Structures are given as C-alpha cells and as structure tokens.
Amino acid sequence: MLPALLKRFGLNQLWPTAGFPGGVHPVEHKITADSPIIELPLPPQLILPLKQHIGEICAPLVEVGEHVLRGQKIAKSQGYVSASVHAPTSGTVVAIQDHAIPHPSGMGRPCMMIEPDGKDTFDESRPPISDYRNADPAEIRERIRMSGIVGLGGAVFPTFIKMLRDQRNPVQMVILNGAECEPYLTCDHRVMLEHAADVLRGMDVIMHAVNAKNGVIAIEDNKPDAIAVMRGAIEAAGMKDVEVRSLPTRYPQGGEKQLIQTLTGKQVPEGRLPLHIGVLCQNVGTALAIHDAVCLGMPLIQRVVTVSGDAIPNPANVRVRIGTPIPFVLAQCGLQDLSGVRLIHGGPMMGERLPRTNVPLVKSTNGILAMKREALYSEQAVEEPCIRCGHCVEVCPVGLVPNELAWHCRNDQFDRGQEYNLFDCIECGCCSYVCPSHIPLVHYFRYAKGQVAKIEKERVFAEQSKVRSEARDNRLAREQAERAARRSKVRKQHAPAADGVKKTAADTKKAATTTSKTEDDKA
Amino acid sequence: MRYAAYTCRMSEFALILLSAVLVNNFVLTKFLGICPFLGVSSKVETAVGMSLAVLFVMTLASTASWLVQEFILIPFDLMYLQTIFFILIIAVLVQFIEMLIHKSSPVLYQALGIFLPLITTNCAVLGVALLNVQKEQTFMTSALYGFGSALGFALVLLLFAGLRERIDKAPVPDAFKGSAVSLITAGLMSLAFMGFSGLVKV
C-alpha cells in the first residue's frame, strides 16, 4: 500500500531505487502469450538477404542454378564482424539480385532466391558437438561463428564476438535476457515455456565457452509461468550456479544496458562493452539457436516469430524458415489483403514500419505486427508545440533531456545536440510514448544522428580532396619550376633572363614553400 | 567598540553590494548599459566573456576615476572637465589592459579580449564613475560599488542570454523577431526585478 502510494506521487524517486531510472508501462497486448508455437510450411520461394547482421556483407558461395541442402552455407562472411548465411531448406538457387528487405527506407540489398524442392534434405557435413562440456571452448566458439548466429533480440550483432575469452576481462556472469518488455511480442516467452531444457543447455554452452561462474535468467514478472518453468528446468538439470531472477515489468527492461543495471547495479562505462564489467548478455532465442548449432549441428536457419496486431485474424507464435516472404507468413495467419494495413517489423516501441510489404523475414525479425492504418499512432500523430512538461526527462532510461535535445536536432544544431549526448540515446521510444504534444522525438534523434554521420563523412571527404588538390598544385608548381629552370638555362646561353620568367620562377618558389610549410604543419 | 564598528562596516559593504546587484540594478532599474546588454546576449558563451570584461572594467573604472577625482580634479579645481577626464582615463586604461591580456594570456583574451574595446566608454562604465562622485564615496566603497554594479550587470546579462537562446529558436511572429521580443523580455525582467525594490534602503 505505502510503496504504491509513494510511487503514485513520484516520491519513490527520493532515494535511489534498484534498476534503471525512468521507463514506461505500455499496454502489453500480449495476446499470443498462450498460443503454442506453430510450425509454418515452406513457402514457394525463399529470399535470403546476404547481410542480415551488423557488419560486412557476405559473399555468395553458390551460383544461380546450383542445388543446395538445408543448412548448407550459401554465403560466406567477410571480415571479422560478419555472419554467414545458410540455406533454410534444400532447393535450387534461382537468382542473386537486389530485393527489398525489411528496412524503414524501403530500399533493397543483394539477396539470394531459393526455390525449395520440398524434400528438405539436411546437410550432414557438421556433426553435433554432443559432449560440449569436454570440448575446447575455441571449437564451440568457432561452431557458433560458422553457424551464422547473431543476437536474435533485434540487435543482430554476431554472437561469437561477444563470447571472446579475454584474460583481462573474464566473464563473471552470463545473463540470459528473457525480459521481453516490448508489447505484443511473446516469442521469447513461448520459447522459454516450450524449450526450457534446450534454452538452458544453450546457456550452459555459453557459460562453458566463456568459463563463467554464474548465470542469471532474467524474466519480467508479467510471465510467472515462464519463471516457474525455467526454475523447474534448472532443478531438473541440477544447475546450481544458474538462477532465475524475476524483474519488475517496465519498458525497456530488456535493453541490454538497462538489464545489466537492474541485475548488477553497475553501468556499462561509455564507449565500452558489457564484457568490460564482466557481463555477457544473450537473448533467450539466441541461446536456443546456440543449442541447435552445437548440440544438433543445425545452423541458424529458422526462428520463432510473433505474428500479431489488430489487423491479424489469427495472431500466433510461429516457427519460420529465415527468408520466408512476410506476406506468406501473414497469409498463414489469416491475413491475405494488405490494403489499409501497416506492417511493423518488431514490437510497437522499437520496431520499424515497413514501407514495402514484399520483404523476407530475416534473422532480426522477432515480431511482425499488422496494424490497421487508422489505429497506428505514429502515422496519425500531429506534432504540437512542446510544453516542456518534463515527462520525457522522467522516463528516459539513459538520463537525457529529450525535449531540449530534440529542439537542437530540429534546428539543425548538431553540435549542441552532441553536447546534450545525442549518441547516448538508445531510441527506446519512451520519450515519444509519454509526450503530450505528440512530438516524434525519436525521429528527430535518428535524423540528427544520420546528419552528424553524413557531415563527418563529408568532412573526411573534403580533407582527402584537399590533400589531393594540394598534391596536384605541388606537382604543377614543381613541373613549372622545372620547365622554367630548363628554359632559363637555355636562355642564359643566348641572352639575359627576361623579367617575366624571373617573376614566375619566384612565384612558383613561393608557392612551393607555402605548400611545404603546410605539409610541415601537418607533420 | 572597535568590533562593532567593524561589523558595521562589513554590513555596510554587504548592503552596497546587494543594492548594486539587485535593487538598483544598472540594466533593469537604472537602464544603463542597454547596448551591450542587447548586443552581446545572443549566446550564453559570449555573455560570460562580456560579463567578465564588464566586471573587470567597471571595477577598474570606478577606482581609477576616484583617484583622478581626488588627486587631479579637486586639487586643480577642474570639476567641469570631469566627463572628459573620466573618458580619457578609462579608455586608456582599457586599451592598455587589452594589450596586456592579448600578450600574456591568449585564453583570457579569447574569452574577454574582444569585448573590452566595446565597453570602454559605455554609459554604464562612465555612469558608475559619475555616480560614485555624486555619492561622495570613499575609495573602498566606490570600488565596491563599481564591482557590485558590474556583478548586477553580469547577472542580468547571463539570465537574459539564457532566455534569448530559447527565444531565438521560438516561432516568434515576424513583427516581433529580433530586438522587439528581446526588449519585451527585458521589460518583463525589469518588472520582475521591481520585486526587489525596498529590499535595501540605501
């Protein structure tokens, strides 16, 4: 009673509380929480973008017309930060071309189209590492890298990079993120309910690979069944060093940095990784994918996705092959006609609206929401003047002043924006969610971030152009000086040097000294 | 007895300061120094530089003018040349200081160097010198009065610069853009500062 009253009046902030500051309680809409995961059939064609992760794009390994097996690697990662792509089923590669991908811009990327042969033959070339506890951690890490596993919570950062065994920063605690704070989404919830043992084994693999002592499974307290099931699974497996922690339901509890703050009380220092404070955080779905890769030998070719929203007749949690066209998935859930429907890739707080509907489902897809157009807040909202109510400041989980920040971004004062910590924004959307003036604050921040990057790029380009231009001037001056010297040499044999030539020579000399001076300055 | 006299002096000094800063604020109550107040208040950063420069010059000007008054004007009976003398001495002093700062501390020069010439013969600076003479202050009180007035100017300038940074980005109607809305703001500030009237009876 008393804590609730104090909270009502905001007086609970008088003293520091556990967890991250701010946050909101959006309406949950978790209508699919009780729907078991459904296996979807294979679509007539799969579209596999060659880049579904943060980092370098992959290079195709197969050619058009070639036959591939389920789980066969079809595109190879290039560079360190990258993740390979595997064939989700057996079939024939029919094309490699640009195709629209789930992105707010509606632009496209190189994709590989595969026509399934219906046999779904498995590529057996990678045997499972069944006895992972006695396997070399490096081998496990390599298997995870080979299997193209990325963070399935939405960030799609290659997982093996996070699992670095570093002597200076040993991992103390592995956190399994089952908070799932986004409204509508229930895929992690269902995975925990239906695959508790596999998820736990996946976590065990991670802990073994990074030699961590403790493990925490973090679940928001609006999923008591998942908490109970996971606790039961831990007991059954006899894992004493893993515990389930029930967290208060508050968005964005599932944000990596916020979750770490709630569980450890520590903040990840600016510009560092969670690894630097001895924490490794992985999503529940990623743990399942790791289990599949290590214990079953199956790379990341499918995932569980929540299909929901007020325009979907039969909302469901579905297991889908990566590359399945989203309209096919929606049709399976009873939605055929997409007119007047807006698609959101992800949850309503951080998901992106898709300007194109014919896009494939990718590794980062944790949810597809089909919303009636007139019910979509972000499209209907009319921006009104900021009344400086300060609600955005209260709810910001990273401690920004969103209203001032948006003001600077709106006026293109990006220097001031950076002074107001523009790049610390995690785009969680809490500020926009509470704004009584319906200001698209997150949109302003994204715009400003893009502009800053653009300006920086232009600055670097200008610098390079300047170097090239100066090099050219130098070269011209040198050539002219040489020519003049040659000419005067010739002239000297015939007549005294003309004034004009002398002057040019002097000028070039001067130019040469100034440029060399600037070069010295740079050095 | 001596202790009482001492505390009396101290409280007198405090009252002079308080009066100069809040009650008889140069800008908002005496309406002196409006030009730099409006001219150099578009950014807080420059307002800080200007405030430092004004603090510096006004304290210096009030002491220097007191010295000129006591040791030149009164002995030679040249009171009618007061204004000219004050302008001359303040201008020279400021020029000299500016050069000194330019040479010795580039950082300080960056901060307040460019503002120094702007205010050498500003009415606020000359005003503080003339008011000092009017009030027949001692050396100490005139220096304090100069410093206090400058402090008041600095306070108001900083507040005003903060407000203007916000106003400059607001969708002010075209007719009021720029100095119009600034002057209205200054007027409202002046009204708010009326609240201090009677706070110190000097």
Place this chain on the structure above:
Amino acid sequence: MSLLISSPHAHGGDSIRANMLAVILALLPAAGVATYLFGWLAVFLILLCMLGCMAAEWGCLKLMKRPLSRVGDGSAALTGLLLALTLPAAIPWWMALVGCVAAIVLAKQVYGGLGHNPFNPALAARVVLLISFPLNMTSWLVPMHAPMLAALPPVDLYNFGDCWSLFWFGPEALGKGLDAITMASPLGHVKTEWSRGIGAIEALRNYDYSYLDAFLGREAGSLGETSVLALLIGGIYLLARHTITWHIPLSFIVTVYVLAAVFNAVNPEHFAPPLFHILAGGLMLGAFFMATDPVSSPVTPRGQLIFGIGCGILTWSIRTFGGYPEGVMFSILLMNCAVPLIDHYFRPRVYGK
C-alpha cells in the same frame, strides 16, 4: 501514400488538452471558495478573465495566421482562470481585461504561443497590473465570511444586483468609496505594522489572526489564494494525476518554512512565525499552480528542486525585507528568468558517464 515514420508506434494517450483541463479541474475547489467568499463578483471575474484570455488568444492566432483550433487546447482558459484567482475581487472589470491582454499578447503570443513563453503569463499580467494600478491591486474586498470582522460585510456579495453594479460601475455605484468596502490582508497588515515599528506577533494579535481561518480561507486576499485547504486538494489531485511532480511545490514550501522558522527562532517578536508564512498570501497557489507551470519551469528534477528553493528564498526575503507585502509572484517571475540556465546546468547524469 506512405510516409517515412519512425518508431514508437504506440502512445500513452496523454495530450496537452488533458493536462490543461486537469489543472482547471484542480482549481475548481479554489474557485468554489472564491465564490463562497466573494459571491457573484467571483463568478463575474472568473468568467470575464477566461473569456477575455480566450478572445485575446483567438485574435492573436487570427492575426498571426496560425491554426485557430489552438484556442481550444485549454491553455488560454487556464491562464484566464489563474489570472482571475490572483486578482483582488474589487478590481474594475477593464483592469482585468487589460490583464488578460497582457497575459496572452505580451507574455505568451509575442514569444510564439504555447510552449515558448519564458514567463508565466498569468503572473506576468499580474505584475503588469500591480505596477500600473498599485492602489486597486492592493485593496482587498471585505469577504462575506471573515470571522475577524465583528460587523457584517459592507456589501452583500450574494446579492446579484449589487454585485452587478459593483462589478461594472465600481463602488461609487453603491454610494461607497473603495476604502469603505476593502480591508488589509494579513500579509499587508504585518508589513504596514512593521513599518510602524510593531513586531509580527503583535501585529497578528491586533489583526485577530487565526491559523484555522487562514487554512480554510476565511480571510481577505485575492480571489483564489485564501483557502489553503482548497488549493491543497487541487494540488494533491495534480500530483496523483502526474500532471506536476512534487519537486517544485515541496522545495518551495519547505524552503519558506525553514527560513521563516530559523529567523522566527532567533527573534520571535520581530519575525513572523513559519506557519503564518505557509498559510499566508499566494504561497499555496504559487507553489502548486504557478511555479509548476511546465512551460516556464525547469524540466529536470534537479533543476526543479533548485527552482523551488530559489522561489522560496526570494519569497521569504521579499515578504520580510522588501517593499511589497507579498513576494510569491515576484519570486516565481525572477526564477523564470533563470530557467534556461538552470535547465542547462542541472541535467541528469547520463548512463555510463
């Protein structure tokens, strides 16, 4: 047609209009007490100010060619209500209208309208009126229920006809002078007595002052400032509804209390007791409804604390040492000047820094 739109795609449902209406609702108890004390006059004045402000807003929007629908966001009506509640009941109607125009035109629309005014419009208008018409702005009509007065009030304010004449034509219409129908407020009385060398305790004694009456609002003063109880009810409603946060009201009131308590402890005869300061004048109205005006107050929690403390110090200083009996209005306006700087220098700590 499809637009580039960004997440989030959900919203909590808050709006400007809902906030403004909540504040108006929270002021209804105070307006009720005003009607109880000043009868029809309070009704007339509140209606006139609300309509006047909305009309001024409409005119400005029309002239500036901005969407006229903004009149309906409730901000102008709220400004009018707040302005009315800070005015003495006996003020001539045209002065109140001048106040409305000053509030909307001078303090708000000149800066570009809602969200951009650096000063609280109602308070800016009140200070304009106070400086322009000092006599009318400090003559407090004798209320219908003031127990410290033995005799009946000079005008029956529950009589519609009398109030009508008084409102439009002034006290002369009833054959009375302004002096005959007005009295001093407790704060004004203490200040006057002090200037005659009489200490606060003695002054309160000869005013027949009672804490209970001050709490319930049975005393002379502006329309809506007298009843601490009514204002507290409204303030707590706003806190519970999360329209305002506790930072400004609490720090404001506590600062005044602490300052008054310290000085009262040092010299109880001379300085007024802390409870008197809390219950007197416009402190409650200012702390809950004026200083918390979102547009002209800081946005960060720490900034709001600084703002409240500053208001408290200035209020007590002006009341105790200044030339004016009441300092709430000036203190809030003065702190309004400092808001941009406070906002800049008292930002929250950023994650990981």
Place this chain on the structure above:
Amino acid sequence: MNILMAILTLGGLALIASIVLAIASRVFHVEGDPMIERIDAVLPQTQCGQCGYPGCVPYATAVAGGEADVNQCVPGGERAMLAIADLMGVAPKEVEEDAGVPMLAFVREDECIGCTLCIKACPVDAIIGAPKQYHTVIEDHCTGCTLCVEPCPVDCIDMVEKTQVLEEWTWSAPGKRPALENANQNSDEVKHASGTA
C-alpha cells in the same frame, strides 16, 4: 589662467597616456590569428570555383580579407555559409544557389578520344588515363565540380546523380517527409536509387 591650467593638465595626461599606449603596443605586439586556415577548414574542398575564386584557399583568403561574401560557396550550401558567418562574426546571408543532389562526372568511354584535357582540368586528380586511351573517373575521388565538362572537345563527359545505397541512407527530418509514392509497394525489383530519402 584657469583655462591654461585645464589645457595643461588634460594635455599632459593625454600625452602620458599616449606614450604609455605607444610603448605598450610595441611591447605587447601579437601576430594576427590564422583566419584563412579556419575558413578553409569549413569549406567542402571541391575546388570547383563556383564561388568565383580559383579554389577553396583563394576563396577563404578573399573572405578573410573582406573581399568576398560569406555565401558564395555553392557546394557548401547553408551549412558552410553559417560556419563562415560565425567565424567572421557577421550576419548570415541567404545562399542563392542550391547545391542540389550530389553529382559525379562520368566519361562515356566509347566516345572518349583520350585527349587528357579533362585530366588537366580536374582539381583533385580524380580522372585517370593516358593520352590516346580512354579516361575514367574515380568515383570515390570525384567532387562533382563539373570543371572537366567544359574542356572536353567531344562532350563525352556527363554529370550523373550519385547513386544512393542502403548503407548511406539516413533518416530525414520529420515533417519534411519524403513520400515513397512512386515506389510500388509490392514490386520485387528494387533499383538502388529508388525509394531514396
């Protein structure tokens, strides 16, 4: 007598002051700050000459010397103008010409006669090729200055729009919402530049 006294005192004081200042200006002499370099640093370095000066450094010199206006840099646009105005401490001026979309030079190789005139014209050495051979523009180096178009005797150089790729896409400001009206929502094929923002 009194007049004489006044003249003497004032004159004396002025004389002393002027001597002090004269000495001080010698003793405390400081070199001026390098404004040209600071202006040059905010210019886009296209060396395009659209400002009327042969390159960025000459324009910076002209601005610092007070000869040129702050708003003459076309590719720099509003941002460069504001930066220069800020550096010079003058009021911003309207930028008359719009830089428009970023452009690149493109040599139609089958028409190129290999005269090397464009190579000589390019201020940033972004065109390569030997005499009597096809010339090619290095896209990553081209600043889009158009200086190579004029010298070409067979008019085989075109200015083409820079294609936008997904990696370079950034959010545009809300309000200035670019519609994707032209893009057919359900088309499979996506051109690189379609649906640009």
